[in-house]
Amino acid sequence: MDSIAWAAKGFVALLGFAGGLSVGSGLIALLIVLDLIPRLAQLANAFRKSIWFETALISGAVFWSLADFMEWRFWLPGPPILLGIGLFNGIFIGMLAAALTEVMNLLPLLAKRLRLxxxxxxxxxxxxxxxxxxxxxxxxxxxxxxx
Structure with missing residues (x-):
C-alpha cells in the first residue's frame, strides 16, 4: 500500500511540475512573442525603466506562488489603502491589456506565414x-x- 501511495504522490508531483512548466512556458512565450513588456514600456514612456516591469512580473509570480504553496494568510488594511492598491492594480492591468490588444493580430499573421x-x-x-x-x-x- 505504501508503494501505491508513493506512486500516486509521485504522479501528482510530476503532473504539477509538467503543468507548471507548460503554463510558465506559455506565459514566457506570450511575453516574448507578443513583446508585451517593451510595448508596455512604450505606452508608459518608460523605456529606461522596463527592467522594473520585468522585475515586477517575475517577483509577483514567485511571491504569489510561494504564498499559495505555503498557505500564507495576510491581514488586509483599511479601505483607503485597498483603494490605492486596487487603483494601481487596475492601471497596470489596463496598460497590459492595451499592449496586448495592439499586438493581438499575431495569431492571424502566424496562420498566414505558417500556412495554417x-x-x-x-x-x-x-x-x-x-x-x-x-x-x-x-x-x-x-x-x-x-x-
Missing part, C-alpha cells in the same frame, strides 16, 4: 477545449484529492 489558415478553427478549438478540460479537472477532481 485552414486549421485555425481547429487550433483555437483545441486551445479552448484544453483550457476547459483542465479547469474542469481542477474544479471537479483535483481539489477533492486531499479531502
Amino acid at each position: 489558415g485552414q486549421y485555425m478553427v481547429s487550433l483555437v478549438m483545441a486551445m479552448m477545449l484544453g483550457k476547459v478540460t483542465g479547469s474542469l479537472f481542477d474544479w471537479l477532481v483535483f481539489q477533492w484529492m486531499d479531502k
Whole structure:
C-alpha cells in the first residue's frame, strides 16, 4: 500500500511540475512573442525603466506562488489603502491589456506565414477545449484529492 501511495504522490508531483512548466512556458512565450513588456514600456514612456516591469512580473509570480504553496494568510488594511492598491492594480492591468490588444493580430499573421489558415478553427478549438478540460479537472477532481 505504501508503494501505491508513493506512486500516486509521485504522479501528482510530476503532473504539477509538467503543468507548471507548460503554463510558465506559455506565459514566457506570450511575453516574448507578443513583446508585451517593451510595448508596455512604450505606452508608459518608460523605456529606461522596463527592467522594473520585468522585475515586477517575475517577483509577483514567485511571491504569489510561494504564498499559495505555503498557505500564507495576510491581514488586509483599511479601505483607503485597498483603494490605492486596487487603483494601481487596475492601471497596470489596463496598460497590459492595451499592449496586448495592439499586438493581438499575431495569431492571424502566424496562420498566414505558417500556412495554417485552414486549421485555425481547429487550433483555437483545441486551445479552448484544453483550457476547459483542465479547469474542469481542477474544479471537479483535483481539489477533492486531499479531502
